[in-house]
Amino acid sequence: xxxxxxxxxxxxxxxxxxxxxxxxxxxxxxxxxxxxxxxxxxxxxxxxxxxxxxxxxxxxxxxxxxxxxxxxxxxxxxxxxxxxxxxxxxxxxxxxxxxxxxxxxxxxxxxxxxxxxxxxxxxxxxxxxx
Amino acid sequence: xxxxxxxxxxxxxxxxxxxxxxxxxxxxxxxxxxxxxxxxxxxxxxxxxxxxxxxxxxxxxxxxxxxxxxxxxxxxxxxxxxxxxxxxxxxxxxxxxxxxxxxxxxxxxxxxxxxxxxxxxxxxxxxxxxxxxxxxxxxxxxxxxxxxxxxxxxxxxxxxxxxxxxxxxxxxxxxxxxxxxxxxxxxxxxxxxxxxxxxxxxxxxxxxxxxxxxxxxxxxxxxxxxxxxxxxxxxxxxxxxxxxxxxxxxxxxxxxxxxxxxxxxxxxxxxxxxxxxxxxxxxxxxxxxxxxxxxxxxxxxxxxxxxxxxxxxxxxxxxxxxxxxxxxxxxxxxxxxxxxxxxxxxxxxxxxxxxxxxxxxxxxxxxxxxxxxxxxxxxxxxxxxxxxxxxxxxxxxxxxxxxxxxxxxxxxxxxxxxxxxxxxxxxxxxxxxxxxxxxxxxxxxxx
Numbered sequence: 001x002x003x004x005x006x007x008x009x010x011x012x013x014x015x016x017x018x019x020x021x022x023x024x025x026x027x028x029x030x031x032x033x034x035x036x037x038x039x040x041x042x043x044x045x046x047x048x049x050x051x052x053x054x055x056x057x058x059x060x061x062x063x064x065x066x067x068x069x070x071x072x073x074x075x076x077x078x079x080x081x082x083x084x085x086x087x088x089x090x091x092x093x094x095x096x097x098x099x100x101x102x103x104x105x106x107x108x109x110x111x112x113x114x115x116x117x118x119x120x121x122x123x124x125x126x127x128x129x130x
Numbered sequence: 131x132x133x134x135x136x137x138x139x140x141x142x143x144x145x146x147x148x149x150x151x152x153x154x155x156x157x158x159x160x161x162x163x164x165x166x167x168x169x170x171x172x173x174x175x176x177x178x179x180x181x182x183x184x185x186x187x188x189x190x191x192x193x194x195x196x197x198x199x200x201x202x203x204x205x206x207x208x209x210x211x212x213x214x215x216x217x218x219x220x221x222x223x224x225x226x227x228x229x230x231x232x233x234x235x236x237x238x239x240x241x242x243x244x245x246x247x248x249x250x251x252x253x254x255x256x257x258x259x260x261x262x263x264x265x266x267x268x269x270x271x272x273x274x275x276x277x278x279x280x281x282x283x284x285x286x287x288x289x290x291x292x293x294x295x296x297x298x299x300x301x302x303x304x305x306x307x308x309x310x311x312x313x314x315x316x317x318x319x320x321x322x323x324x325x326x327x328x329x330x331x332x333x334x335x336x337x338x339x340x341x342x343x344x345x346x347x348x349x350x351x352x353x354x355x356x357x358x359x360x361x362x363x364x365x366x367x368x369x370x371x372x373x374x375x376x377x378x379x380x381x382x383x384x385x386x387x388x389x390x391x392x393x394x395x396x397x398x399x400x401x402x403x404x405x406x407x408x409x410x411x412x413x414x415x416x417x418x419x420x421x422x423x424x425x426x427x428x429x430x431x432x433x434x435x436x437x438x439x440x441x442x443x444x445x446x447x448x449x450x451x452x453x454x455x456x457x458x459x460x461x462x463x464x465x466x467x468x469x470x471x472x473x474x475x476x477x478x479x480x481x482x483x484x485x486x487x488x489x490x491x492x493x494x495x496x497x498x499x500x501x502x503x504x505x506x507x508x509x510x511x512x513x514x515x516x517x518x519x520x521x522x523x524x525x526x527x528x529x530x531x532x533x534x535x536x537x538x539x540x541x542x543x544x545x546x547x548x549x550x551x552x553x554x555x556x557x558x559x560x561x562x563x564x565x566x567x568x569x570x571x572x573x574x575x576x577x
Contacts, residue, residue: 065446066442066450068450
């Protein structure tokens with residue numbers, strides 16, 4: 001399992017990468033492994049919509065489960081990764097790069113600091129599996 | 131040995147938890163004197179005597195085989211080939227339960243798959259689920275699909291007054307508590323133009339019936355476009371048998387097609403169990419409730435069938451599932467599958483055409499009688515409305531004495547259709563039967 005240092009993580013296994021005033025979010029390596037083969041990614045929030053931290057913005061469906069996706073921080077949706085509608089398996093293959101799911105403008109940058117860094121997330125996962 | 135699983139101690143513990151002294155305390159709300167009323171039952175009878183008595187009750191019923199039957203209004207008296215019952219009663223199919231294990235359920239899964247394919251073909255839609263309870267709950271599920279499609283941001287539902295009155299009731303019951311605005315059916319005169327003027331950007335779904343409850347057939351092509359222009363979903367409630375003859379609703383741009391499957395080989399049986407048809411487009415498949423069987427290949431490359439797209443369902447998605455519908459009408463879906471297979475494309479068309487022609491013959495004959503007038507000039511399928519000069523109940527009593535079951539009293543469903551009768555004609559009504567109905571109506575008017 002790989003948890004890049006430059007990302008932040010949520011307890012619901014989303015990751016967030018800050019890029020200026022914007023951020024992109026996808027699901028972690030752990031999440032894709034738990035889900036197994038991903039067959040469908042759906043973003044239910046609309047571009048231009050402002051969502052609060054913790055709001056559901058979509059879901060990832062695999063051959064055995066369906067998981068809801070929640071906003072790691074509050075933000076306004078600016079882009080959706082259209083590639084995932086054709087090739088959802090990218091979530092399994094490249095969860096941190098080509099399988100980003102949404103891009104949004106961060107409303108409250110201070111919320112980013114509340115998220116876990118790589119080390120904290122690894123510790124969190126260990127606690128979950130023990 | 132008494133087969134009572136709870137000991138006295140168990141029961142005392144349970145009573146302590148809920149905070150009552152004795153089991154009798156649970157019935158406090160029921161007045162003492164009605165708890166054990168004296169039922170005044172007749173003395174017990176032997177099996178032979180009981181059967182005789184029940185048989186007599188059964189024979190007191192009006193039975194379609196011995197009466198000229200012209201009642202429809204959502205449930206129709208059609209011919210059912212013997213093969214339907216023969217297949218239905220095979221023990222392999224004799225369970226309503228969902229086949230979760232494909233290893234032992236290939237037969238059932240294949241039937242579901244065939245059912246879906248037939249319904250998709252008939253309606254012209256991409257995909258069909260493996261049924262709901264009946265047409266009315268299928269319509270309610272169409273509203274739920276639309277609500278999810280718009281993520282509950284649109285809260286207005288427009289129902290045509292031409293939709294079966296009971297379907298409209300069920301939609302309201304099913305969706306109570308969601309504070310939806312359900313409009314359109316408050317006035318029978320709300321045709322396409324009026325309904326179209328009600329569509330706005332808060333409208334999630336617009337539903338019409340085809341042929342409608344009064345038998346009328348309309349072209350909804352431009353109406354469907356108007357619905358889509360407003361970003362709403364378009365639902366068409368169908369009589370599946372009529373689709374053997376009419377243009378499929380997919381050509382009107384329907385997003386969802388629902389309907390009562392009873393005309394497809396299901397007996398009237400006092401109103402159920404029937405079959406809810408639900409078909410939609412590929413892009414809504416993940417928001418569709420209910421079972422879906424798919425065709426696949428096993429490890430040896432052989433064709434096989436499995437339940438598919440299950441993660442959207444409640445046993446995986448839990449409270450986030452689109453619908454809590456679980457039990458479908460598996461056995462009834464099987465019956466309709468056998469019916470459709472036995473009839474084939476041409477057979478279905480032939481039945482539909484017979485219904486159409488016979489109904490038009492009956493309508494013209496009745497319209498020529500004094501005291502009866504065909505209410506409207508719209509094209510119709512196998513049902514039509516007759517304005518009568520007497521109360522429908524009186525006419526029906528007169529007909530019943532002559533072994534004819536007359537039409538539905540529309541005054542019961544629409545305020546301004548008092549003294550209007552909805553008559554249904556199917557392939558089972560012979561010319562002689564229709565002529566007998568016409569003579570009886572004529573006699574009544576003279577009587």
